[in-house]
Amino acid sequence: MSDFSPYAVSSANSRGRRHADEPPAHRSEFQRDRDRIVHSTAFRRLEYKTQVFVNHEGDLFRTRLTHTLEVAQIARGIARALRLNEDLVEAISLAHDLGHTPFGHAGQDALNACMKDHGGFEHNLQSLRIVDLLEERYAAFAGLNLCFETREGVVKHCSAENAQKLGELGERFIDRTQPSLEAQICNIADEIAYNNHDVDDGLRSGLITLEQLEAVSLFSRYVEAVRAAYPGLGGRRLVHETIRRMINVLVCDLIETTTGNIIRLKPQDLAEARRCGPLVGFSDELREAQREMKRFLRKHLYQHFQVLRMTCKAQRIVSDLFSAFISDSRMLPPQYQSDEEQPRRVADYIAGMTDRYAMKEHRRLFAVGEI
Numbered sequence: 001m002s003d004f005s006p007y008a009v010s011s012a013n014s015r016g017r018r019h020a021d022e023p024p025a026h027r028s029e030f031q032r033d034r035d036r037i038v039h040s041t042a043f044r045r046l047e048y049k050t051q052v053f054v055n056h057e058g059d060l061f062r063t064r065l066t067h068t069l070e071v072a073q074i075a076r077g078i079a080r081a082l083r084l085n086e087d088l089v090e091a092i093s094l095a096h097d098l099g100h101t102p103f104g105h106a107g108q109d110a111l112n113a114c115m116k117d118h119g120g121f122e123h124n125l126q127s128l129r130i131v132d133l134l135e136e137r138y139a140a141f142a143g144l145n146l147c148f149e150t151r152e153g154v155v156k157h158c159s160a161e162n163a164q165k166l167g168e169l170g171e172r173f174i175d176r177t178q179p180s181l182e183a184q185i186c187n188i189a190d191e192i193a194y195n196n197h198d199v200d201d202g203l204r205s206g207l208i209t210l211e212q213l214e215a216v217s218l219f220s221r222y223v224e225a226v227r228a229a230y231p232g233l234g235g236r237r238l239v240h241e242t243i244r245r246m247i248n249v250l251v252c253d254l255i256e257t258t259t260g261n262i263i264r265l266k267p268q269d270l271a272e273a274r275r276c277g278p279l280v281g282f283s284d285e286l287r288e289a290q291r292e293m294k295r296f297l298r299k300h301l302y303q304h305f306q307v308l309r310m311t312c313k314a315q316r317i318v319s320d321l322f323s324a325f326i327s328d329s330r331m332l333p334p335q336y337q338s339d340e341e342q343p344r345r346v347a348d349y350i351a352g353m354t355d356r357y358a359m360k361e362h363r364r365l366f367a368v369g370e371i
C-alpha cells in the first residue's frame, strides 16, 4: 500500500461504506469490492448482453462481459504505471456496465423513452441501483455495500436533477470537482477498449473494411508501419498487429500526458487531485485521433444498415415488454410487482434481462402458438 501515490485512493482515505462492515482480514477494502462485484448476479448477466453485435450473431464478438474484462485489464495497467489503486480501478471497471439493458444502447434508449414520465432510465444510475439496492447476496444489507469511491466511479455522468437525488455521490456534479484519478482512468480505459475492439469486431463482421479504415489517421499510421515491417502480412495478423499498436500508443500517451499533468499541477493528496480538473487524459494529438476514430465507427459501424435493423428490432422488443407489463403488472414475476413504484420495477426487470431472455419473454408474451 505504501508505494501508492499520495493522491491515490486507499483504504485509509476512503469515505467508506454506507453500512458498517468489519474490515476484511486479508484483503484491501477495494479487493473486497471487486470480489463482491464478481460474485454478483448482474456481473454474470454481462456474458449474454450485447456490446454492439447481438450475442447470438457470432461467438467471437465482444459481449458486455469480455468488453468489461478488457476495460479492467487496460485500466489496471495504467493505474499501476501511475502508482494508483489498482484494486479500486479493477472494481470500478468490472462494475461500470452492470446497469446496461439487453441490446446495448438501443435497449437503453428504448427503455429511457418508455420511462420518460417516470424519471427516465440511465445505465450509469442503474449500475448504482444494482450495487446499492438490487443485488440480494448479504444478510445484513441490500445491494453490495461497496465503498464510496467504487460507487462514485460507476456514476460517470448524470444530470443536475439526478445529482440532487444522489446525496454525497452527486456533489461533484454540482460543485464541479472530479472523481478520483482511478475513476478517471476507468472512463478512458472504457473508450480505449471499445474503440479498438469495435474496429476488430467491425472487420470480423465484414460491415467495415480495411480500405475504409485506412482513411482514419490512427489506423492508417499503424497499418502502414506494420506493412512496412512485415511485407506480405495480411489477414487477421495484420489487423491484430495494427490494433495492438493502436492500444499501446493510446495507453502510453495517456500515462505520459497524465504524468505531465500531475507534475504541473502537483496535487498533494486525494482532495487536491479532485479539485485539479481532469488530470487523466490524452495529448491533444491522440485525443483528436480518438475522436476521429469514434466518428468513423459511428458513421460506418453503429449506423450500418444491418446494425440499425437490429437496433430497431431491439427497441421494439424493449418497448413491447414495457407496455405489456405496465398495462397489466400481474404478468410480472411477483418480486417485481409493486404498489408504489411499478414503472421503476418494470425497468429493473427489463434492464436485468440478457438479450436472449428478453427475446424469450417477448415470444412468451406475443408469439401466437407459444404459451
Ligand code: MG
Residues within 6 Å of the ligand: 067, 071, 096, 097, 190
Ligand atoms: Mg463500457
